[in-house]
Amino acid sequence: MTNWRPKVGALGVLALVAGTAAAVGTPAHADPAADPATGDVIGWADGVETASYPGPFAQLGDNGLGSNAVGAIRADGTVVIPASLQASAQAVPASVSSQRTLSLSIGGQRTIWAASADGTVTKWGGSRGTIPDQSWTPEQLGGKAIAVTGGLYRAYVIVETAEGAHHAALIAYKPDVVGDAEGVFPIVSGDTGEPVTDLVALGGLNRDPLGTAPTNTMALRSDGSLVALAEPSFTELRPAGDDPVVAFSSQTGTSGTGVAATGTFVTQSGKAYGFRMRIPTGDETAAWVLEAWQDDNFPGVPAGETVKEVNSTGDTSTGSAQFLLTDQGNVVAWTSEPQAGGGEATPVPLPASMAAGGVLDIADGAYALLESEAPPALAVTSEPTISGTAQAGQTLTGTPAGFNDASATVTNQWKADGTAISGATGTTLALTAALVGKSITFESTATRGDETLSSSSGAFGPVLAAPLAVTSVPTITGTVQVGKVLTGKPAAFNDATAVVKNQWKLNGVAITGATGTTLTLPASFQGRSITFVSTATRGSDTLVSSSAARGPVAAAPIVRGYPKPPTLTFNVRPTSKKAGRATVVVARATTARPVPTGTVRVTLTKAGSRKVVTGTLSAGRRTVVLPKLPKGTWRVQVSYLGDRYYLPRNSGLYTLKITR
The missing domain is CATH 2.60.40.2700 (Immunoglobulin-like)
Structure with missing residues (x-):
């Protein structure tokens, strides 16, 4: 159910009397210099407040969702959706929030419409999750939009032309069961093709999902007459006559009955009428018909007050709650008289906060904007x-x-x-x-x-650098052995600006000159441990980090070589009767090498006979006892069997003659 909102062209009694009705077609809040009254939004049901949304707000949006959602406009013209069951409806597009809103229509929980100060119309909310946000420019609309009423797939817009005329346009942003139109179309007379003119207010959008009637709305002209707008033409419903309409409220009728809308309008004489707008049964080509009856249950406009808006709920033809708001901030509530007449005027309760006056706006018989004192300046x-x-x-x-x-x-x-x-x-x-x-x-x-x-706050700081900290300790790679080269990886610190120096240490003592990242291990380091230390310095702040100790340093690997050939000196020659003695000498190849150690072997051979004598070197020599030998010529050879430093080596052949 959607209500006509007075901000898009209210026709007050005094305006008609003064003959200036056409001049009130612009929203009062559209003037940036205006300073409208503001207040807080409440929700209510059965005379009890059910919700509260602190302002300050200056106006409620045209509403079609009952207690399910409400839109509001601040004093500066920006839009807020304080309540909605759909988060997408509350996400107001930047194109809308960045400027003043002239008209706001809550056509559905996913279909919000706004006419902005630049003359554009914007729809948002993601209808049924498939329709993207869209905008229509004054060029597309045929003029600057000053009022909009919308719903699913359709919206009607009052546009102001360059000449100042107020026409209407239909936005059909997607084909629907109620019509195949898609695009923007001017609303014109079905007979003459002339556009509808002098519009100042729109009713709610009426859509029959069964498609028995095109999407439509009611509109109020500046002379107080009512017209029906339907895809894409208009029909005169009620002429101004002697008692023009000053306010009306409409809501969608029952689907499939041909009744497009029901509602209430109030005339200049202060009378209230219930109405039904319909197409005659069985003739879908017939013009729209307005059936109206005077509502004798209407208590009347309070003495000395003027009508600001009417807010109709339910089906007035069977009796439903109605609300009238005066410019003085008072709400009149009553149960409408049914179309058939009679019907009990059941009291309609209001929350105490509304009954006391100070009401700035109402919507759907479910929301009200209550004036509040201006809050003190922020402090x-x-x-x-x-x-x-x-x-x-x-x-x-x-x-x-x-x-x-x-x-x-x-x-x-x-x-x-x-x-x-x-x-x-x-x-x-x-x-x-x-x-x-x-x-x-x-x-x-x-x-x-x-x-x-x-x-x-007061200034805090200046910010000091973080204390030096080690982010990774130094490490040593390589083989810890005499003759090898070690590589140190310096420590990492948390401040790249710090100066880092490195030092190699031997058993914890700095090695003179060893400040690079490599270290060659001499023989003098054998048996000792190596560490690599990094020291970071930043100003007076110093931090040292040491690697784990590596070692002890192992001896260099031994490379075996050949000694000089062994020599043999006969000290006492053996005979067949007694043993002899000989001295074996194995000399080192160079003075840099150690004196040979190990075993020597003396082998004596003659015509199939073989004698062997062995001994162990001491200081590179050994005196061995030669056995008694039979007479004859013996061949003698000395063999050195080698040690950890020397490879085995044989002497040349010696001749030993035994004559006795």
Whole structure:
């Protein structure tokens, strides 16, 4: 059920009497310099408040959802959807929120319509999850939009032409069961093709999902006459006559009955009428018909007050709750008289907050805008503060400022030397190296409508560099053995600006000159342990990190070589009667090599006879006993069997003659 809203062209009694009705077609709040009364939105049912949405708001949107949703316009013309069962409806497009809204129509939980100050019409809310947000420009509409009423797939718009005329246009953004039209079409006379003119107000959009009638709406002209707008023509419903209409409210009729709308209108004489708008049964080509009957249950307009708007609920033809709002802020509530007459005038209760007056707007018999005193100017009750340690690597905590209005929206911003830190809008700030040397402030900004107030903490800092810390210890790679080269990987520290020096150490003592990343191990290091130490210096701050000890240093690997050939000297020659003696000498190849050790073997051979004598070298020599030998010539050879430093080696052949 949708209500006509007076902000799109109210026809007050005094305006008609003065003959200036056409001049009230522009919303009062459309003037940026206007200072309308504002208040808070409440929801109600059966005389009891059910919800509250703090303002300040200046106007409610045209509503079609009963208690399911409500839209509101602030004093500055920006739109808010305080309540909706669909989150997509509450996501107001930037093209709408960035300018003043002249007309707002809540056509469905996913179909919100707005006419903006630049003359565009925008629909949002993602109808049934398949229809994207869309906008239509004045060029498409044939003029600047000043009022809109919309629903699923269709909307009707009052457009103001360059010449100042008020025409109507149909937006059909998708084919529907009620019509195949798609695009923007002017509403014209079916007989003459001339556009409908002098429109100042629209009723709710009426759509029969069974398709028995085209989507339509009712409209009020500046002379107080009513017309029906339907795809894509219009029909005169009620001429102005002697008692023109000053306010009306309509809602969609029962589907499949041919009744497009029911509702209430109030005339200049102060009478109220119930009505049904329908197409005669069985003749879908016939013109729209308005059936109206005087509502004798209407209590009348309070003495001395003037009509601001009518708000109809339910089917007036069978009796339903009706509401009339006066310019003086009072609400008259009654049960309509049925079309057939009679019917008990059942009292319609109002919440106490509405019964006391001060009502600025109503919608759907479910929402009201109640005037509230202007709140005091925003003021700071407590300055924001910062706690923590101003040092890189630490986290600061900001306590937001306190303000005198808890409904204000408060945002926070961290700053470094007065410049906002990108993305730093929470209550904590991790201090990075980039902030070293800078002073930190924490700023809170309260926003209430178009009023803002900021408060900043005192400067905190400057931020100190983080204490030097080791991020990875030094390491040593390589074989810990005499003659090998070790490689040291320096320690890593948390500050790349620190100066890092390295030092090799032997059993914990610095090795003179060993400050590079490599170290050759001489024989003098054998048996000792090696460490690699990194020292970082930043100003007066120094930090040392040492590798794990490697070692002890092993001896160099032994490379075996040949000694000089063994020599044999006969000290006492043996005979066949007694043994002899001989000295074997195995000399080292060079003085740099050790004296040979190990075993020597003396082999004596003659015509199939073989004698062997062995001995162990001492200081490179050995005197061995030669056995008694039979007479004859013997061949003698000395063999050195080798040790860890020397390979085996044989002497040349010696001749030994035994003669006796």
